[in-house]
Amino acid sequence: MNGRRTRSHDLPDHRLWRSAPANVAKLLRPGLAQVAHQVIEEITARIPEYARPADTNYIKAIRLAVDEALRQFVDRIENPNAPWEPDVFRTIGRGEANEGRNLDPLQTAMRLGARVAWRRLTEQSEQLGLTPQHLYDLGEAIFVYLDQLADAAAEGFEEARARAAGEIERRRHRLMDLLLSQPAASPDAIVELAKTAGWRLPKTVAGVALEEHPGGYRPPSLPPDVLAGLDRPGPCLIVPDPDGPGQAQTLEKGLRGWKAAVGPAVPLAAAATSLRWAREALDLHRRGVLTEQRGLLRCSDHMATLIVFKDEELVTALTKVRLAPLAHLRPSQQDRLAETLLAWLRHGRGAGEVAARLHVHPQTVRYRLRQLEELYGDQLSDPDVRFELEIVLRARQSAAAGTA
Missing domain, CATH: 1.10.490 (Globin-like)
Structure with missing residues (x-):
């Protein structure tokens, strides 16, 4: 035959x-x-x-x-x-x-x-x-x-x-290369290639980083205007006008069964930046720092954490300085006081509200706060110190969640 x-x-x-x-x-x-x-x-x-x-x-x-x-x-x-x-x-x-x-x-x-x-x-x-x-x-x-x-x-x-169809697909792959190139490709080259690839130039785009799947996994079901790079070393998508009507639901449905992170909406020339943020978010998810029980991981919901973990060495150095007063305590004491201090910084300085957040007795909170005042002294009155403390305590909490 x-x-x-x-x-x-x-x-x-x-x-x-x-x-x-x-x-x-x-x-x-x-x-x-x-x-x-x-x-x-x-x-x-x-x-x-x-x-x-x-x-x-x-x-x-x-x-x-x-x-x-x-x-x-x-x-x-x-x-x-x-x-x-x-x-x-x-x-x-x-x-x-x-x-x-x-x-x-x-x-x-x-x-x-x-x-x-x-x-x-x-x-x-x-x-x-x-x-x-x-x-x-x-x-x-x-x-x-x-x-x-x-x-x-x-x-x-x-x-x-x-x-x-094969030629269009090759042009779209080349267009994706141009959009993600560093330094950015010429706008004229992108316009010309987009025209021959049948791709309407959007005002904004979002990069989507995908978790790699073994062969035979069901491919995403996506609209034709989504540029797909499933065969790239880091599988990814470029989604046009991600904040447009129905786009979020379409993407959720099309990527069902995939673990993916969606970068922020950016101008077309910044597509590579959006994808970089998405990949960093996906990496933090793998480590357990960012958690999303269902659906897509959206950078826009975790910008503060992404910023904090952008330079972990710098955060580690700041952590040593700002948490130095706790360094001599036992790990369990450090954890309790760090948790109380973060709740106090985030939710106000009333013992009752902090106690409600931590599900402990207000008297317990007052005792811990007196310990913190003894350890930190006047530093807790300095708004810059409080800001840096919240950064390092949030990072500490996220890192602890990732290793739990």
Whole structure:
């Protein structure tokens, strides 16, 4: 087997072609030019897509197709074993695809051509020496032949469609490369490539970082305007106008089953920056620092944590300075006082509110706060120190969640 689907009409029924007298082909050939002219007139008059009298190249192409179809039909009558030459008709199918049409006009044209040929045969049947049985067999042969022409055209059509789709896909991959390049690519180059890739330039985009999946995993189901780089070293997407109506829900649905982080919406030129933030968020999720029970991880919901963890060495150095007063305590004491201090900084300085947040007795909070005042002294009155303390305590809390 060669893998090609076999049709019942791939090979001619020799009985149909052998039915006609041997001299019919010789009698038909002198009149083929006139039949071709009638066929072309019928097609251009009745099918608007083919009515292009000013386009001489197009008319020549139609003439070539009709001449070839008639020639091969008569050759088959003369020699039922004559080789089938489908290349011209595959080319016609490719042309239909390149013109942006479906195959309906072409199939209509083929039926019109067959009708004209059949009418000519019946008109000349007495002159050609054709009996009713001959006409019946040749009529059936015309339908078989028509199927062969249609199949060849369909093959060319699908080849062109596949080639065009592959070319568009290559251009979109190249466009993604340009959008994510550092330094940024020329805006003119992006505009030109977007046009040839059929991608409308959006006002804003968001980069989406995807967790890698083993082969065979269901690919995302995404709208055609989303640029996908699933085969890149770090799988990713570029989503146009991410804050547009319904975009969030569409993305959630399309990425169901995937773990993904969505970067902030940025101008087109900053697509690489949005994706970088998304990848950092996804990395923090892997480490357990950022948690999202369901759905997508959105950078816009975790900007403070992302900023804090942007330079962990700097945060570590600041942590040593600001948490130095707690360094001599036991780890369990450090944890309790750090938790109380963060709640106090975040939720106000009332012992009752802090106690409610921590689910402990207010008297316990007051005791811990007195300990903190003894350890920190006047530092807790300095707004800059309080700000830096909240940064390091939030980082400490996130890091602890990641190692839990």
